[in-house]
Amino acid sequence: MYFSSSVSKCAIMIHVFAMQLLLINSELPLNTTNAYLNHKCLVSNGKYKPGSEYAKQLKLTIKNFYSDSGNKEGYTLLGGDGFSAILQCRGDSYGPKCRDCYATAVAALRRKCPSYKAMIIWYDQCLVSFDTKYSTGQIDYDNNFCMSNAKKLGGDKFAFIRTWNTFMDNLTTLATRVDKDTKRSPLYAVGETRFKGDMMYGMVQCTKDIPDKACEECLVYNSIRFQDCLNDKRGARFINRSCTFRFEFYPFIAKQVRNI
Numbered sequence: 001m002y003f004s005s006s007v008s009k010c011a012i013m014i015h016v017f018a019m020q021l022l023l024i025n026s027e028l029p030l031n032t033t034n035a036y037l038n039h040k041c042l043v044s045n046g047k048y049k050p051g052s053e054y055a056k057q058l059k060l061t062i063k064n065f066y067s068d069s070g071n072k073e074g075y076t077l078l079g080g081d082g083f084s085a086i087l088q089c090r091g092d093s094y095g096p097k098c099r100d101c102y103a104t105a106v107a108a109l110r111r112k113c114p115s116y117k118a119m120i121i122w123y124d125q126c127l128v129s130f131d132t133k134y135s136t137g138q139i140d141y142d143n144n145f146c147m148s149n150a151k152k153l154g155g156d157k158f159a160f161i162r163t164w165n166t167f168m169d170n171l172t173t174l175a176t177r178v179d180k181d182t183k184r185s186p187l188y189a190v191g192e193t194r195f196k197g198d199m200m201y202g203m204v205q206c207t208k209d210i211p212d213k214a215c216e217e218c219l220v221y222n223s224i225r226f227q228d229c230l231n232d233k234r235g236a237r238f239i240n241r242s243c244t245f246r247f248e249f250y251p252f253i254a255k256q257v258r259n260i
């Protein structure tokens with residue numbers, strides 16, 4: 001399946017306007033590193049041959065996404081018969097940061113999954129996925145993982161689970177709340193809460209191809225599924241292709257954005 005650039009841009013790309021949240025930005029002096037997290041070559045989808053239609057489609061998409069990656073939305077989607085692609089940057093990574101992450105991710109995919117038709121890679125600040133099927137708009141139940149800080153929190157596990165659950169609920173509510181101006185929900189929220197005198201910073205995000213309801217389902221499902229990984233840790237995150245949650249005891253978002 002091959003789409004010309006204009007078709008892919010005008011007809012297929014799902015476009016969402018920049019969200020208009022009420023924001024309080026306070027600059028924090030912090031390391032905003034962009035660590036590599038994980039990747040997956042979807043081996044069962046096979047490899048493409050040089051010069052094939054698939055190779056051309058992939059090459060064109062990679063190029064088009066590069067142009068789009070610097071936009072202020074921080075994501076780009078392409079979905080069609082037999083091919084789909086997603087670039088989703090973290091909510092605080094748009095413009096040059098999103099583009100940098102995209103360029104890093106694509107270069108790494110070329111090394112790690114040479115000639116594979118379908119592949120996914122995750123960095124702190126972005127997710128890049130190419131697939132042989134129309135997969136945007138569906139929750140991806142197959143590609144997910146959880147990482148946590150080796151350090152345990154210690155102390156009262158149940159108190160932590162209670163705080164963490166409420167915190168997660170609060171962030172999920174913010175992320176899936178429809179903004180009255182844009183009529184869309186941000187699918188992204190950050191916040192902070194106190195746990196026994198320490199500040200805990202959290203973030204939830206869903207990829208822009210899924211609707212609110214699916215975003216909520218994805219977050220809830222995974223927070224239950226990954227309870228053991230998340231609980232009693234000095235920081236942890238789960239990552240699905242469709243949604244992610246992260247908390248740390250230090251601020252990790254470039255601009256701490258508070259949703260009111």
Ligand SMILES: *[C@@H]1O[C@H](CO)[C@@H](O)[C@H](O)[C@H]1NC(C)=O
Nearest residue numbers: 028029030031032033250251
């Ligand atoms: C930034 O990273 C360096 C090295 O990892 C660390 O020593 C330093 O404390 C970090 N600074 C902040 C503000 O987190």
Ligand SMILES: *[C@@H]1O[C@H](CO)[C@@H](O)[C@H](O)[C@H]1NC(C)=O
Nearest residue numbers: 163164166167168170192193
């Ligand atoms: C959750 O939100 C409620 C209502 O805004 C707030 O009172 C509470 O402190 C929040 N809890 C956490 C853990 O974020």
Ligand SMILES: *[C@@H]1O[C@H](CO)[C@@H](O)[C@H](O)[C@H]1NC(C)=O
Nearest residue numbers: 139140141142144218221240
């Ligand atoms: C995330 O991925 C896991 C992995 O299989 C899956 O079981 C879980 O259901 C996924 N969650 C969602 C909602 O995508």
